[in-house]
C-alpha cells in the first residue's frame with residue numbers, strides 16, 4: 064500500500080497515509096486497536112473499495128476488481144458460509160469454470176488440509192465454531208490463491224481451538240507458499256505466526272511501525288514462545304500497542320520502510 068487514505072465521510076477518516084510492503088510468500092500480521100480501520104484496510108487491499116488517495120499495488124499493478132488469485136476469510140465467518148449448502152458444496156462454491164472431476168479433486172484436497180473430510184456432507188449449522196472456520200478456510204484455499212487475507216479469523220473460538228487453527232494455518236500457508244495477511248488483536252498470535260508485524264494506531268489508522276520477526280520455522284507453540292527473541296519481540300509490539308491506547312498518535316513515525324525492513328521487497 065502506498066500512502067493510502069480512506070474516509071467514509073468527512074467526519075469519519077479511517078485510514079491515513081498507510082504505507083507498507085509485503086514480499087511474495089511473506090506472512091504479514093496487522094495489529095491495531097478495535098475500530099481503527101483494519102477491515103477497511105483489507106477492503107481496500109482486496110479492491111472491494113477504492114482508496115480516496117494513494118494506491119494499492121499487487122506486483123506493481125493496481126486492481127479495479129478483486130483479483131482471482133486472492134482469497135479472503137471474513138471477520139464474521141459464520142455469516143459468510145451458505146447455510147443451505149453442505150460443507151463440500153460451500154467449499155466448491157468458488158470453483159466455477161473448472162471441470163467436474165478437477166473440482167471434486169480440489170475440494171477433497173482442501174477438506175483434507177483443514178481436517179474436515181469426515182464432515183463434508185454436514186451443513187454449516189451442524190458444525191462447531193472451529194469447524195465452521197476451517198470450512199471458511201477450505202473455501203479460501205481451494206482456489207489456490209497467491210494472496211490470502213484473514214480478518215480476525217480466530218476471534219470467536221476457544222483458546223485450544225485457536226491454537227490448533229494457528230498451527231493449521233501456518234502449515235497450510237507454508238506448504239502452499241502463500242502470501243498471507245492476517246489481521247488480529249492478539250499480539251502473541253501475530254508475533255508467533257508472522258514474518259513481519261505492522262502495528263497500526265487508533266483511528267484514523269496510521270502505521271506506527273513494521274517489525275521483522277526473524278524467528279526460525281517451523282514454529283512451535285512451546286519452544287518458539289519460550290525463545291528469548293520471541294519474548295523480546297512480543298514485548299516490543301506490546302509496548303507499541305499499549306502506547307497507542309494511552310497516547311494515541313504520539314509516536315506515529317512511519318517506519319515501514321526503515322532499516323528494520325531490509326528484507327521487504329516489492330509487493331502489496
Ligand SMILES: Nc1ncnc2c1ncn2[C@@H]1O[C@H](COP(=O)(O)OP(=O)(O)OP(=O)(O)O)[C@@H](O)[C@H]1O
Nearest residue numbers: 071075077096097098099100101102103104138266
Ligand atoms: N461501511 C461503513 N460506513 C461507514 N462507516 C464505517 C463503515 N465500515 C466501517 N466504518 C467505520 O470505520 C471505522 C473503522 O472500521 P473497521 O471495521 O475498518 O475497523 P476494525 O479495525 O476492523 O475494527 P474491529 O477491530 O472492531 O474489527 C469505524 O469507526 C467504523 O464505524
Ligand SMILES: [Mg+2]
Nearest residue numbers: 101102138214
Ligand atoms: Mg474488523
